[in-house]
Amino acid sequence: MQIDLQHRPSQAMAHVVLMPGESVTAESGAMVGMTPNVQVQTGSGGLLKGLKRMFGGESFFRNTFICSQGSEVGEVYLAATLPGDLTVLDVGASKYYLQSHAYVASTPGVDVDTRLGGFKTFLSGEGLFVLKTTGQGQVIAGAFGAIEEVRVRGEYIIDTGHLVAWEDSLQFRITKAADGWIASWLSGEGLVCHFTGNGTLWMQTRNPSEYGEEIGRRLPPREG
Numbered sequence: 202m203q204i205d206l207q208h209r210p211s212q213a214m215a216h217v218v219l220m221p222g223e224s225v226t227a228e229s230g231a232m233v234g235m236t237p238n239v240q241v242q243t244g245s246g247g248l249l250k251g252l253k254r255m256f257g258g259e260s261f262f263r264n265t266f267i268c269s270q271g272s273e274v275g276e277v278y279l280a281a282t283l284p285g286d287l288t289v290l291d292v293g294a295s296k297y298y299l300q301s302h303a304y305v306a307s308t309p310g311v312d313v314d315t316r317l318g319g320f321k322t323f324l325s326g327e328g329l330f331v332l333k334t335t336g337q338g339q340v341i342a343g344a345f346g347a348i349e350e351v352r353v354r355g356e357y358i359i360d361t362g363h364l365v366a367w368e369d370s371l372q373f374r375i376t377k378a379a380d381g382w383i384a385s386w387l388s389g390e391g392l393v394c395h396f397t398g399n400g401t402l403w404m405q406t407r408n409p410s411e412y413g414e415e416i417g418r419r420l421p422p423r424e425g
Contacts, residue, residue: 202308204339210286210347215306219268219275226265227306233278238269281305281343288348288365288403290340296369299332299342302409303365308338333369342366346407357396362408368400 202225203218214233217225232241242265268275281287282302290297292311299313307313316333334340344365351357353371361375373396396402 204289204341206287206289212284213280213287213343215279215287215289215341217266217277217279217306219266219277221268221270221272221274223275224265224267224309225277225279225306226263226309227277227279228304229262229264230282231279231305232264232266233280235266235277236275238272239275239277240267240269241265242267279306279341283343283345283409285344285346285405285407286348287341287343288350290334290342290366292334292340293337297334297340297366298369299334299340299366300364301332303342303344304332304340305343306341307334308340310338311336311340313340342403344403344405344407345409345412346405349404349406351402351404353396353398353400353402355397355399357402358393359396359402359404360408361392361394362410363404363406364394365403365405367396367402370400371396371398371402373397 202220202223205216205218207214207216219225219239229243235241243262244265266275266277287305292307298316301315304313312335314333314335316331342365348365351359358376367373373394375392376395
């Protein structure tokens with residue numbers, strides 16, 4: 202299998218080349234186009250897994266794209282819902298946490314499970330659930346805007362709305378952006394993630410929630 206990321210960073214799309222018999226699993230709605238020799242199988246992986254994904258903000262079903270045996274190589278184009286960048290994470294020696302909106306696709310050897318992130322992720326505005334990768338293979342993660350990779354050696358602070366993914370070697374806590382609650386609110390930053398440890402995190406240049414609020418303020422009021 203070969204994954205080629207195109208049109209980065211603002212309108213990224215993943216070009217996945219599959220050998221006969223190979224497959225890739227993607228979030229519902231991620232497929233942009235594919236060759237006719239690629240078959241699609243839709244499943245939830247079980248009722249419990251499907252429900253957990255729904256609670257985590259994902260779709261109940263995921264699609265698996267399989268290149269037919271005995272055919273030529275197959276092609277699948279995949280993209281995230283929001284305009285922005287994509288990155289490929291190598292799962293194996295390193296495991297990752299992803300915000301639920303960041304998952305686009307994964308190779309068969311990777312299990313992407315919905316985990317209860319706890320009250321601190323709820324306070325961060327990202328909901329109660331995060332995604333945890335295990336196994337061996339690759340995950341395609343998407344972002345709103347460009348992606349910046351940051352190597353953490355000790356401590357790092359990032360706005361909660363700009364977080365995409367992080368290695369499980371990193372610990373984090375939710376804290377105020379400024380010294381006090383009023384100062385944090387006046388700063389416009391609110392809550393931030395304070396990471397500690399050694400590892401890598403990925404952040405996005407745009408905040409989906411803030412972008413949505415700004416667009417809403419600019420829309421004309423509804424009549425009636």
